[in-house]
Amino acid sequence: MTDSEERAGRRGLSAWTTRQWLRTGMAGALAVLALLGVAGAWMLGRTASISQDLVDVRSPAVTTAIRLESALLNQETGVRGYGLTGTADFLTPYRQGRAEQAADLAQLSKLLHDDDVGLRDIKAVQDAMETWRTRIGGPVAASPPGAPSTLASDRAAEGKRTFDEVRSALSRQQEHLRAEQAGARADLADMMRQRNWVFAAIALFILILAGLVFEGLRRGINEPLERLGTQARIITGGDFTHPITATGPADLKRLSDEIDLMRRRLVQELAFSEEARRRLDAQSADLQRSNTELEQFAYVASHDLQEPLRKVSSFTQLLQRRYGGQLDERADQYIDFAVDGANRMQTLINDLLEFSRVGRVHNNHQAVDLGRALDRTLSSLSLSIEETGAEITYDPLPTLIADSTQMGMLWQNLIGNAVKFRRAGQTPRIHVSAVRDDVLWRFTVTDNGIGIAPEYADKVFVIFQRLHTKDAYSGSGIGLAMCKKIVEFHGGTIAVDLTHEHGTRIVFTLAPEPAERPGPGELVGADASQVVPAS
Template identity: 70%
Template sequence: MTADERQSRTRWFSAWTTRRWLRVGVAVSLVVLALLGTVGTWVLGRTQTISDDLVNVRSPALTVAIRLEAAVLNQETGIRGYGLTGLPEFITPYEQGLTEQEASLAELTGLLEGNRVGLDDLKAVRDAVAKWQERVARPIAAAPAGSPSPMATQRAAAGKEAFDDVRAALSGQQERLYAGRERARDDLMDTMVLRNWVFGAIAVLIAVLTALIFEGLRRGINTPLERLGADARAVAGGDFGHPITPTGPADLRNLSREIDFMRQRLVQELAFSEDTRLRLDAQTADLQRSNAELEQFAYVASHDLQEPLRKVSSFTQLLQRRYGGQLDSRADQYIDFAVDGANRMQTLINDLLDFSRVGRLHNSHQSVDLDKVLERTLSELSVGIEEAGAEITRDPLPALVADPTQMGMLWQNLISNAVKFRRPGETPKIHVTAAREGELWRFEVTDNGIGIAPEYADKVFVIFQRLHTKDTYTGSGIGLAMCKKIVEFHGGTIGIDPEYHDGARIAFTLAPRPPESPGPSTVPEATRAEAEPAR
């Protein structure tokens, strides 16, 4: 082969992609494995055929032939004893022998089906036995019992000659069956040796083929990928000027060129991305500072609102006690409005403080038995439950890793809402269920109250949103909003079941363990301590 031919062939192979190399390699491997599999299948089939013939035909046939011989011998013994003594008990072995003979002949006929020599031997045995039975056995068996049969003596010589023919036929049959079994065993051993050689050759060829495949993969794919990986690691380490060297099959070389083009683009985008990162860091710092200031504002504002509100409430209540009934009815009404407004404002501020504390102050995750938490909640709400005559049932509840205070607030809001929004004149019935749903626990609080219209299913979870006037149902409209915040803080969701129409069904999920531990509050300790007495 000339140098030009070698160079042309090299260029031709260099245009092959990884896919083409794999296709050619897989095709060659499949052809070789198919040939080996065909040979192995034939050898296994041959082994199975001989083994089945030996186990299911030849060995059982020899065993049945021996059993047939025993049955005929039992007949001869019984007939001889009966003929010499006339005792009836000698007929029993003869009759049993007849039964066993018929069974053995039928079984041998089935086993030797298709075996011409075996069937000929069986016919010779059957004929010899029939001849002996016709000449000797049946006449003697038909003689009356009680005395020796003269026929036994008269036909002794003929009977011996006939039974010798039976013995000869049985012996010839067994010898040929034994010889056939030995030939089958020798064939099986020879086939097993061939099978071992064939599968040994298959194992060697598979090992050689595997070694060739691994070597081809190493040279054609692993080594180029390792070089590409080394170049990529150099670039990832900060050496953006390091070039990517194309090696390997055509597609890997194209991949190397694409990666090198990406490296060049990264160099171009690096300056812009760095500037963008700095701006994002500044915006993130501003956002964190804004959140901290907002949280601090909520505490300080709540604390600052408490003092003037207490004064307004105290003085309006003082006016009500001191001057109630001394002014006109309109003045008394105005004073009542002022007192009620101050009290409601006080309640709203306390509820807002509780709402803001969820996830900040109440953030002590531990194993919580929800059954015990619900029992404590029902004990705390026992007065309202007894007044309403509510019937509360529940399924067994699991233990979760959660904040116990928040779990108590969750159950308190849900149960108190179910008791409060009851139908007039009807006994409130509340049922709590829990079931595993994938990786979460799904809880449902079902009541037979006034229910929630579908169009308000989302509105009820918004803070301070009320569906009824304060004269109809008391409250600040923060209960379900707090439940939503608690459930979401513990990695779950909450909503109204739209398919339930006989009241309301609040369904929510909780994770067995919180998804992550929130960081500490950014409110300064001094501010927090200052705000706490305002509750």
């Protein structure tokens, strides 16, 4: 095999997955165990067969052959004693021996039915015994009792010779049986040794297999996983540039590659996050600078602009009082325009300052009883309520952690709008309700006023957005925008309920406790996009 073929073979093996390695190893181990198991089973069966043949055939055959020899000797002894004495008692062993002979021969024939040598030995014993009985045993036993048999003395030499042939046949039979018994014992001992060797080989193979499995798992799974875990811990420790080296079977290599891909993706995400953080820091700096400028604008609006505006308003009012009616009608109209513009500018600046203070100046969270806050609002609006005859009712209101000043501004704008935008010739009826909605409180302010068209449901919450002329309804168009800012500052939302008919229903939510809020400067900066365009 060339080096290139060997390297290709190694690459092919390295492409195997853990499952393929386990399947191949288990298949090979099971095949070897199956072969050894078949060999062991065959040897167990062979051992049992030899043992059964030894116990059930060979040993009983030897014992039966010995009993047969005893039965034949009894016959010869009984006949010889009867022939010498003529006493009938000597015929009893002869007759018992014949009966035992028949039983023993039948037992031997049954035990050795598939043993040709054993059957020939039985036939030889039977023939020799039949010759002795025909020539000696039978005639002597048939002689009359009471006197010695002349036949026994006449055929003594022949009787000895024929019975010696019986003894020879018995000896050959027993030798054959003992030899076969010894052979069976030797076969049994040899088979037991082979069986023990096979089982020892099975045990050794199992030990070797266990060692190979342990070593294979250690090298193929444990070590790659430990290396992967070590590299993962290095990355977890903060070294995201540390590469993941793929080792082990194909599936573990794929896992390592996927983890390394995830690491590279994390490196990219971290780089992106770092870049985003730098941009966010730059934007935060710009936002802080914008906040500072906005605070300067608020200071200018509250101090520097107020004084000249008051002068303009004061002197235009002086002109109106002193020269009103002395000039022509157009001059009086111009003076009225100047006074009205100055007053409206004063109102806009004050409202704008109040809007900018939400979350910046008014930011003192404490337990606020919204029922009491609403009572204070109704007291401050008592003049307009009495003038319009408004009927205002409200359900029990909860106590929340909030800024009390902002809650007062919220109620004042909502109730004030409900009273202001009433239907002509109809008594205003306003109801405030509050229900717990999961973790938030949901409030509704319902009136029977002129209502809000669906296409303006979002526009009314934009600062300085008016749906009516100043001649029809007074105001700066900042009230609902301030309500939206207050509600969102307290972690809620506000909207117009478009399903309500015959009036307006404002729905807003408040959190029982405020979430973490940015600093005052950031809150002002968040409204800078609203304030600057309006200017």
